[in-house]
Amino acid sequence: MAQMYFYYSAMNAGKSTTLLQSSFNYRERGMTPIIFTAAIDDRFGKGKVSSRIGLQEDAELFNSTDDLYQTLIQISAAGKIDCVLIDESQFLTKDQVYQLTEVVDKLDIPVLCYGLRTDFLGELFEGSRYLLSWADKLVELKTICHCGRKANMVIRQDAKGNAIAGGNQVEIGGNDLYVSVCRAHYKEALGL
Numbered sequence: 001m002a003q004m005y006f007y008y009s010a011m012n013a014g015k016s017t018t019l020l021q022s023s024f025n026y027r028e029r030g031m032t033p034i035i036f037t038a039a040i041d042d043r044f045g046k047g048k049v050s051s052r053i054g055l056q057e058d059a060e061l062f063n064s065t066d067d068l069y070q071t072l073i074q075i076s077a078a079g080k081i082d083c084v085l086i087d088e089s090q091f092l093t094k095d096q097v098y099q100l101t102e103v104v105d106k107l108d109i110p111v112l113c114y115g116l117r118t119d120f121l122g123e124l125f126e127g128s129r130y131l132l133s134w135a136d137k138l139v140e141l142k143t144i145c146h147c148g149r150k151a152n153m154v155i156r157q158d159a160k161g162n163a164i165a166g167g168n169q170v171e172i173g174g175n176d177l178y179v180s181v182c183r184a185h186y187k188e189a190l191g192l
């Protein structure tokens with residue numbers, strides 16, 4: 001039986017790197033993985049998954065209105081898929097997480113999702129909420145704060161490096177805008 005996995009972390013913990021390593025592992029065994037990433041996250045060019053250590057692969061794009069079950073039925077009709085890898089899975093909708101459970105349960109294809117658990121305010125993303133609820137396996141990937149503790153929060157910074165305490169949940173960016181920290185340093189930065 002296939003399973004659904006959710007690999008979650010703060011930013012810069014190696015999620016994209018781990019996804020690309022999984023893809024490589026499937027390919028070196030003669031299998032066919034398919035990679036998806038969010039259309040809205042175009043930091044490294046649309047249709048690409050890149051890790052900060054230099055690995056890169058082409059990816060299909062998902063938008064919030066896509067039916068991923070139907071998309072994967074169509075793609076698998078054209079050739080066998082052995083695994084579905086989804087980067088930026090925090091941007092999935094509730095419906096799309098459900099559709100991916102159908103891919104696992106009805107098409108018997110493993111689905112491996114990689115994404116943030118929470119946003120810069122410490123709130124769950126919609127995709128993450130339902131992945132945490134419905135995935136078979138939850139795997140935390142870890143990165144560290146400047147103090148050496150595990151970084152499980154993400155600060156959004158302004159141009160002066162001050163922590164931002166409000167705004168839209170989605171703002172695409174990298175090290176220019178975000179820094180992963182431990183909970184104690186998150187509270188300190190926000191004056192909580």
Ligand SMILES: Nc1ncnc2c1ncn2[C@@H]1O[C@H](COP(=O)(O)OP(=O)(O)O)[C@@H](O)[C@H]1O
Pocket residue numbers: 009010011012013014015016017018050051052053
């Ligand atoms: N295999 C690895 N060995 C050592 N450091 C790694 C490895 N993979 C990732 N990293 C570190 O993690 C950082 C973030 O990698 P990335 O995959 O882009 O993270 P994420 O997708 O979680 O934001 C890299 O800049 C690097 O410092």
Ligand SMILES: Cc1cn([C@H]2C[C@H](O)[C@@H](COP(=O)(O)O)O2)c(=O)[nH]c1=O
Pocket residue numbers: 010011012015016041043088115116118119120121154156169170171172173174178
């Ligand atoms: C914390 C936070 C992040 N985002 C965006 C910023 C990036 O584009 C992605 C995460 O990238 P990763 O390095 O692959 O983990 O998500 C956001 O929109 N809102 C937030 O609060």
Ligand SMILES: [Zn+2]
Pocket residue numbers: 145146147148149181182183184185
């Ligand atoms: Zn810290």
